[in-house]
Amino acid sequence: MRAPLGTFDDARPAPDALDLLTRPVADAVRHWRGTVPARELVHVDTDPEWADTATFVEHYGPELLTTSANCVVVAGKRGGETTLAACVVLSTTRVDVNGVVRRQLGARKASFAAMDTAVGATGMEYGGITPIGLPADWPVLVDAAVTDLPYVLIGSGTRRGKLIVPGKALAELPNAVVLDGLGVAA
Template identity: 45%
Template sequence: MNIRDFARQFQFQPLAAELHPQHLPASVASQVQGQELIVFAVADEASDTEQFSARYGLGLEDCANTIVLRYKKDGVEQHAAVVTLGSRRLDVNGAVKSALGAQRLSFAKREVATALTGMEFGGITALGLPASMRILVDAAVMARRYVVVGAGVRHSKLLLSPALLAQLAQAEVAALTFDSD
């Protein structure tokens, strides 16, 4: 099944490429240009992962969240983004801490995450992040054919192949989660 057929199955209404700048932050719009993905609008009340999944019938295993973390490595505070499926639990103090080589690790405060990324909280995506920010993509994300991710704003989402995430210059793929059951 190609990406357009997948989108039709869940009734995602693709936005024309010329409308992307109106529905995406500039950093995201420039990075999605020319990529095989679908940008579509969602209602704000359906933007959060669980509400999105319930409204559109797409399983949590096909919804990926981008979470901004703050960590300390070699005495220096840094930030990284982690992309994980909505159906899995992030092993923050084990696998993530190890992958980052972090001495200390915590979730970034909302205002810090939005200031660093230039994106809306609840819509942060790995695409369009600052080049200096490491991006960890959970291996379970890579096992999916397509995933829905944030688009930098709450009123839009991106449907894409996980391979696009792995191709980001600062991306690293690692096993970072376990089943949430």
């Protein structure tokens, strides 16, 4: 199979790559619902040493920078309550944690979650966290610029591999909220 983005040696429909995904991501692909068929989610095998965006595009091609998105875990706090959420923004932007995220979560304070919290709560590897397969009660905040892309390259739950999905599929994830201005100039 040829991936809809980039040039990868090993690309296959995500339902055919369940053994390469973490359990939560594999379960989400296995039970996929939405207007985009699960077979349109594509897994590409990549070297884990090049998982971070800057080295990834350096190795696999600079054209991927404009079609890549990052998923980061944030923590919103109000009173004694903490709400974990995921934010998906283009890799050329940064998450507006203290503005858009804080207001959307109704939090007094919002910040990036600690690495051990993000990894422990998602069941995914740091540097590979993806919005597909997150805990069912988490808000998934997605920048509108991401959903506007025909295809977007995101994490696969592990540092080895990425998923290429239609941008509109991310808007259909459980608890997804599409927001303008979530990603701001870096």
